[in-house]
Amino acid sequence: MNNVQSGILESTPPVSRYLIFSLTEQGEARRSLRALRDIADGRQTIVGFGQSLVLALGAIVPGLRTAPCYAGVGFDVPSTPFALWCWLRGDDRGELLHRAKRINRALAPAFRLEQVIDAFTYGTGRDLTGYEDGTENPKDERAPEVAFVRGQGDGLDGSSFVAVQQWVHDLDRFDAKSTQEQDNTIGRRRSDNDEIEDAPPSAHVKRATQESFDPAAFMLRRSMPWADGSCAGLVFVAFGTSLDPFEAVLRRMVGAEDGIVDALFTFTRPISGAFFWCPSMQDGRLDLRLLGV
Template sequence: MTHTRIQPVLNRPGENALFIVLGLNQEDSITDTIIDFSANFSALTRSLTNRFPDAQFSATMGFSSHAWDQLFPNQSKPQELETFKEIKGPKYTAVSTAGDLFFHIRADRQALCYELGSIIQEQLKDVTHSIDEVHGFRYFDGRAIIGFVDGTENPEPEIAAEYALVGEEDLSFKGGSYAFIQKYTHDMDKWRALSDEEQEKVIGRKKFNDVELGDDVKPNTAHNVVSKAHDENGNELKIMRANMPFSNPSKNEYGTLFIGYARKFSVTRQMLEHMFQGDAEGNLDRLLDFSTAQTGTLFFVPTVDFLDGLGE
């Protein structure tokens, strides 16, 4: 029985992360260069992993709907891969922004993130242009920059693949994953003006020990209430988050790069619709009063086997 080799979407967020979004240039000649690079991507990452076995290095590569159409016109397409459509709510909007290729690089040593980032730039600079680059870091014990532990809603490692990886429902792309990214910036002056108790009601958890607030004190607008997704039977659906804080303090820039890996993008989208447009009771996510989505782009992260097969 052949074993499907998946990209490392299930890895922990790591100490450092580099998120790179590139756009494809318009020339017809770019396809071969990008296909060659993609076919060699697993060899490139394997080489760095082998050189620095203790650095917890990993990297994933994803493609937008537009890139898929341009690069693989004769291949079928993942069922839910589309250009993200903005979600406009009564107060705030989950914007849709450009992006064709996506790289999520993680390592305990920042030098390794830099190393792969510079190789990507060197090999793709003539066929792509930079759209965004975010340098994430682990903040204390895995906290977001607003001071609360992030990723607490992630499924347990034993069942994470069930929520993060495509299954039998789309056999051609089994083992792949839908990666949705949003760069949020936070109004820290406004956030710091809240007491710890008020902040806890925005998030729905205790700040110090991360214990969930009791239903008697937790508002219906709390982030961990509104941002849930459910199937038609009311069972909760999860995604795999690998969010990272980023900051340029001298520019008063504080943010979170949200990344959700999901078996179905429709699950992530349901979460976003609840946050921005309101859940079944019309509650909006109170966290959006302090956090602004600056970007929003959907990519598909195929299997390592798919990437390697591009070279044939």
């Protein structure tokens, strides 16, 4: 798997910066993407393209689409599509800032930077609620099998699809719950990360266990906490060979299957949701042949 964006397989770094762009000058897109191709190494800088950009280039990426939106009792799951997404990984926030500026310059004027999210690793890889994140992640040789496309031909093999959501936590509301209520919300005990067998059906683990779907909804999660002033939460990032597993889990979480809503919605909400296609690598650069670049 030496033709993949290898940072997808690596554990989350100490700090990250997510850059989200819209397309503003369609005629300049290819030039800007050629410049980005020379910057992004696929390890410390991972790149994904949205459906609108692919269509603007007159291309087709089989399986790429726009994220769905849902509405439930007292909550919304929005769809906020964008043209381009960059995940900057590192251990120095200053270096990430300068790398982001270089990328922004390379992409102008074809692309406009719409949002910057700074994220970080908390403890040993925990959500800000204190619970371990990504417990069910596939490991070892299973991870690339789940994350990267195979057997679909040049330009697609080694690529990946990614679902990205920014969630805002109401940590005061979560902290007001008893320890038992908190554990039942997640479906695991915070103290030892063991799954609670008799957790209520609304517990997140009960809603989202990947093996409970048919077909199984395996994803490679690389989520990280974020905080900005008085707001904080989780940047949910999940890679896969298709976007089907994420959609299946999300539908169950919002209660579209059986009317049972995931207990996560008692204290947190997504404020964004987008799908992107992350191309493979060729000779150390992004392989953009499918886009005609």
